Amino acid sequence: MSFSDDLVQWYQSNKRQLPWRDTHDAYVIWLSEIILQQTRVEQGLPYFYSFLEKYPDVSSFAAASEDDILKLWQGLGYYSRGRNMLKTARMVQADYGGIFPEAYDQLIKLKGIGEYTASAISSFAANEPKAVVDGNVYRVLARYFGINEPINSPKGIKIFQSAANELLDKHRPGIHNQAMMEFGAMLCRPKNPACNICPVSEGCYAFANNAVNLLPVKLNKIKIRERYFNYFLVADEHTLVMNRRGDKDIWANMYDLPLIETDTLLPPDGLLALPQLKALFGDDIKIDEIFPVIKHVLTHQRLFVRFIKLQHHHIELKEQWFITDRNNLKKLALPKVIFIFLKNIFNL
DNA sequence: AAAACGGGGAT
DNA sequence: ATCCCAGTTTT
Known part of the structure; x- marks a missing residue:
């Protein structure tokens, strides 16, 4: 029995039942793979269902x-995953007549599909x-073979x-790949791996050398930027002013509120200089009302978000601003922190 | 070669 | 707090 055989055998009797397993539809597999990038299965599952529906x-x-996307x-x-999916879907529609490609060399050319995803789709859909x-495979390989090269160095x-590549079972690459990942996710976990019931612990370098918690090695402490967002709620009974975001920063092409970003900690009294506000919104x-600061944590940024309700009779709309009905909010893609705020304010 | 890109769960 | 999740693109 080889390493791969052992894992596949374990996989076949211990795998989770997931809706994208046991299909060979490249479109469905693509949908699941993009959704699952940097995303846990439980978090992606409801999105997979709603997209497929x-x-x-x-x-x-x-x-x-x-x-819509x-x-x-x-x-x-x-969110670039979603935007890239649309580009890819349109490319597949135009260049492949709506037939989703299954070949690695074709997949790798599509937007949002890198080495991992091209390998996954081509092996699952077409063997x-x-x-x-x-991430699972890095961990499994590092521990089993005792590879201490950082997983994120070139x-x-x-x-x-x-x-x-060497380990791949060429006779059943699809199931081999799934077994590697499922094993990493369920037994060879980052913390508290289940070495006691591991089917391949006997040949595992890390298990034999008490190095399970030392592998894999990863470097790069990401640095986190702090940002201060002052969002302004300009609303009447039925409508409010929204802002369409640009395509460079976080939340590209999504919708938030008129924003003043400051580069220092917010003043304790929560007051921005009134002249600055008048310069942006007009004199009137x-x-x-000033709401308490919300700390919103992203991977590379810590956002300190403050919402400020303005009274107005008339305001001047800036380039990316527009007035919309509250009922239209259900059609706009909102960042989490904006969505929560508006939901609470308007009882949506 | 680095940095950027969200949000959430586990420890 | 820290790590990391079925990674890819941009700088």
């Missing part, structure tokens, strides 16, 4: 608008012998890909 095939996906993606994060290397990435405004 609304867009049962690539043609219907390609016909959607970016606003981002709205359905709302809350999942890494193409491409080895996946995701050298490490090549070493792990080579190791995965007054601060109505």
